[in-house]
Amino acid sequence: MGSSKPKEMIKKQVMFSKGPWAPEEDRKLAEVIASHGAKRWKIIAAEAGLNRCGKSCRLRWLNYLRPNIKRGNISDQEEDLILRLHRLLGNRWSLIAGRLPGRTDNEIKNYWNSHLSKKMNQKEKQNGGIKREGSKDIDEKKRAEKVRKVEERSEEDSSNSSSSSFNVDDFFDFSNEDPLNLEWVNQFLQIDTAIAMS
DNA sequence: AACGACTACAACCGCTCTGCC
DNA sequence: GGGCAGAGCGGTTGTAGTCGT
Numbered sequence: 001m002g003s004s005k006p007k008e009m010i011k012k013q014v015m016f017s018k019g020p021w022a023p024e025e026d027r028k029l030a031e032v033i034a035s036h037g038a039k040r041w042k043i044i045a046a047e048a049g050l051n052r053c054g055k056s057c058r059l060r061w062l063n064y065l066r067p068n069i070k071r072g073n074i075s076d077q078e079e080d081l082i083l084r085l086h087r088l089l090g091n092r093w094s095l096i097a098g099r100l101p102g103r104t105d106n107e108i109k110n111y112w113n114s115h116l117s118k119k120m121n122q123k124e125k126q127n128g129g130i131k132r133e134g135s136k137d138i139d140e141k142k143r144a145e146k147v148r149k150v151e152e153r154s155e156e157d158s159s160n161s162s163s164s165s166f167n168v169d170d171f172f173d174f175s176n177e178d179p180l181n182l183e184w185v186n187q188f189l190q191i192d193t194a195i196a197m198s
Numbered sequence: 199a200a201c202g203a204c205t206a207c208a209a210c211c212g213c214t215c216t217g218c219c
Numbered sequence: 220g221g222g223c224a225g226a227g228c229g230g231t232t233g234t235a236g237t238c239g240t
Contacts, residue, residue, distance in 0.1 A: 019210095019234090020235095021208085021209090039225095039226095040225080041225075041226080054225080055210085055225095055226085056209075056210075058225095058227085059209065060208090063208075064208080091230090092228090093228075093229065094227075094229085105227095106207085106209085106229095109230085110208080111206090111207090114205065114206055114207075200240105201239105201240090202239095203237105203238085204236105204237080204238075204239095205236085205237075205238095206234100206237095207233100207234095207236105208233090208235100209231105209234100210230105210231080210232070210233090211229105211232090213227105213228085213229090213230100214226105214229105215225105215227080215228095216224105216227095217223105218223085218224090219223085219224105
């Protein structure tokens, strides 16, 4: 197709710099965010005098500059948790990251792609399962089905006990909750065990 | 020491969602 | 209701560092 962007659009296109961030860029970005807050990334980028797009600034802040970020050394417990959460949620990295204080979705995604996916493949091979094309979709369906069953069971329970039902999205929504409160882990492990047994 | 293969991770890209006008 | 901009998410790519030969 003839990519005929209107001249207006072409004129407005700005060439942002790409690639690794320099320490000076990090410093400027952090300064502007400290005074303006982490909102309106386009404006932040302009205020900081960075030749970066807002999107790039946001990513840099969230994945690298934000306070309380843990980097590297993912513990066995964290790894186990990632595996279990992934089994339940699939590739919903932001939800998984939300349950691992100090970890970012990008880090978990990278960790999964470089470490855990291989581990899973090895496990599958050990279990004698040479997976056919399309089996991933079947696994997804099975997983979704299991989650649904647990939700149903939980709803039945709640209709009996008048407590709130289990909903994956609600369960992993911690916006109103202290992220360091680990009570949810116990709840989650119970649910995960129920799924594994069903 | 040189070089290619592999790994880990930072950053980019494209898409969707959401809120505002 | 439709269009637009900003924000967020997941997939993918690029590259620096490491390892094996």
